[in-house]
Amino acid sequence: MKILFSILGIVSLALGVLGIFLPILPTTPFLLLSAWLFAKSSEKLYNWLLNHKILGEYIRSFAVDKAIPLRIKIYAVSMMWTVMLITIFTAASKKLWLQILLAAIAIGVTIHILSFKTKK
Numbered sequence: 273m274k275i276l277f278s279i280l281g282i283v284s285l286a287l288g289v290l291g292i293f294l295p296i297l298p299t300t301p302f303l304l305l306s307a308w309l310f311a312k313s314s315e316k317l318y319n320w321l322l323n324h325k326i327l328g329e330y331i332r333s334f335a336v337d338k339a340i341p342l343r344i345k346i347y348a349v350s351m352m353w354t355v356m357l358i359t360i361f362t363a364a365s366k367k368l369w370l371q372i373l374l375a376a377i378a379i380g381v382t383i384h385i386l387s388f389k390t391k392k
Contacts, residue, residue: 274313281309281317288327296355298348300340303330339391349382 288302303321310318322328334340340348356378364370 277309277313278317281306281313284309285321285327288330296351300330300334300344303327304334307331307335333391337389337391339389340385341391345385345388345390348385352381353378 284302285306287297288299288306291297291299291302307318307321310321322331356374360371360374364374
C-alpha cells in the first residue's frame with residue numbers, strides 16, 4: 273500500500289507543479305494531496321516536500337493558517353470561471369444539463385475557495 277501511495281503522491285505532485293504554470297489545474301489541492309499521500313507512505317518524501325523552498329510554502333501556509341492569499345483567490349476564481357464559461361458556451365453548448373452541471377460545479381468551487389480566510 274505504501275508503494276501505491278508513493279506513486280499516487282508523485283502523480284499528484286506532478287499535477288500540482290503543472291498547476292503552477294497551467295491555469296486550468298489547481299496547485300494547492302494537488303500538493304496537499306501529495307503531502308497526505310507521502311505522510312502515509314514515505315517520511316523521506318513527506319519531509320522533502322514540506323521543506324521544499326517553493327512547494328513547501330503552498331502546503332505550510334494552507335496547513336498552518338487555513339487561509340489563502342487574496343491574489344490566489346482572485347486568480348483561482350477568475351481562471352476557473354473563464355475556463356468554465358468557455359466550456360459552457362462551446363463544448364457544452366448543445367447540452368443544457370451539462371451547462372447546468374458545469375455552472376453548479378463552478379459555483380460550488382467558488383463558494384469553497386471564498387469560504388477560507390484570506391491570508392494577509
